[in-house]
Amino acid sequence: MSILRKRLIDFEETLNDEKIDLITLRRLCFHGIPDEGGLRSKCWKLLLNYLPLTKQDWPDVLKRKRNLYNTFIEDLIVMPGETAMNGERVDVTMHDHPLNSNPGSKWQTFFKDNEVLLQIDKDVRRLCPDVSFFQQGTDYPCKAIVDVNGPKRLHCRVQHTVLRSANVERKGLGVTKIAVSVRKATEDYAPLAEGGEAHWEVLERILFIYAKLNPGQGYVQGMNEIVGPIYHAFACDPDASWREHAEADTFFCFTNLMGEIRDFFIKSLDEAEFGINAMMTKLCKQVKTNDHEIWLRLQQQDLCPQYYSFRWLTLLLSQEFPLPDVMRIWDSLFADEKRFSFLIHICCAMILLLRNQLLSNDFATNVKLLQNFPSMDIQIVLSKAATLAGKTLNTP
Incomplete structure (x- = not known):
């Protein structure tokens, strides 16, 4: 066998x-x-x-959650000035208008939503530009959205922009910035014709609903990189009965995951026990423990972990490796009972595997090397990380 x-x-x-x-x-x-x-x-x-x-609880849980998500779509993705009555849309703007400064104005909500939606739209359109999956059409478009009588599709609210892949980094006192790289999408991230939806359009809806339901956090650049692999796994399920509900299932799994890593995305929590600074400090300590010479070299060059590991940790390495490798990494991360201690081991392994280059390169070359991790067999990286964790990783 x-x-x-x-x-x-x-x-x-x-x-x-x-x-x-x-x-x-x-x-x-x-x-x-x-x-x-x-x-x-x-x-x-x-x-x-x-x-x-x-297992006997699965049908009830799935039915309840999926129905709840459909309710979110019905309640949250509507145009201002419209409401549903007996299945038809009617105008209720008699006492409301676009210049209304009242916080309760539907138009004010619409304009605020569009600010968030503009960023989401840009981010999901440039997701994984080297993989055509997200530009392809889903077999299960949301009927309430794509139907000619349904609410207006989200991408119609924002202008089409030139799209390029992007990297997430910390910017001063702000949350994040997008440092645009030279990689460009090989496919067209244009919306599909009426009646169809591309996978990126589905992700746009998931992230928009998440932002609406979590106003304290909202949408932060990089969340598209977190939701993408989850949706890809669910939307590629060979069982059509599961694949059909990939959108709703992705939303709740993404929400649960964000509940665990939300501190990474909120600057006011950087110094918290599980904040991003604490994670970077743990990484530095582990490098120092396992290879003092490399740690000393990085210290001498003032090569702070913020220059490279902020993105590694915040996005769970989703921008450092091809999508299939990211999904393999996440198998181990999600299986980590202490979540996400094994993430620190992987990041440390990445640094140790570049030992010779890091010891011989100057500051500028090392920054570029760490910010653009070279192509490498992911099994080598994971095996090294498992060794650091005191475990043995079985080869497939």
Whole structure:
């Protein structure tokens, strides 16, 4: 029996139990989830606390959550000055107008929404420019949106812009900035014709609804990089009954994940126990412990972790590796019981694997090297990280 076949059987047996053993599931997922059979889709839903461990509860939970998401679409993605009555849209702007300064004005809400939507639209259109998936059409467009009588589609509210991929970095006192790189999209991120939706349009809706439901945090650049791999895993599930609800399932899994890493995206929480500065400090300490010479070299060059690891940690390495590698990395990250201690081990491994270059290069070259991590077999990186964590990583 091949190793892959043995692993598939182990996953299937674990997922078929009426009461799923989370410890066993985490152990299996840590070593990587096979691409076959939609295993990643189900495992991530479990590891991100969307699906309960008792299988008989799945149908009720999924039905309730998916219906709730449909309610969000109905309630939150509407044009100002319109309301639904008996299935028809009617004008209710008699006492409202675009210049109304009243905080309760639907027009004021509309204009504020558009400021957020403009950034979301730009970000989702340039997501993973080297992968055509997000520009392709989904088999399950939202009927309430694409139907000719439905609410206006979100992308219609913003202007079409020239799109390029981008990197997220800290900018002074602000939250983030976008440093545009030279990579350009190989496909056209144009909206599909009426009746259809591209996958990036679905992500735009997910992020917009998330921002509306979380006004204290809102949308922050980089969230598109977090939601993208989750949606890709769910939208590629070979089981149509799961694939059909990829949007709703992605929304709740993304929301749960953001609940764990939200401190990374809020500058006022940088110094919190799980804030981004604390994470970067842990990374520096681990580098110092495992290779004092490299740590000293970075110190001598004043090569602060903010120059490179802010993006690594905030976006869970989603911009440093190709999408398939990111998904493999996330198998281990989501399986991490201490979430996200293994992320620190991976980042440390990335630095240690560049030892020779870092010791011989000057400051400018090292900054460029760390900001543009060279192509490398992801299994090498993960094996090194597992060693740092005192674990052994099984090769597929």
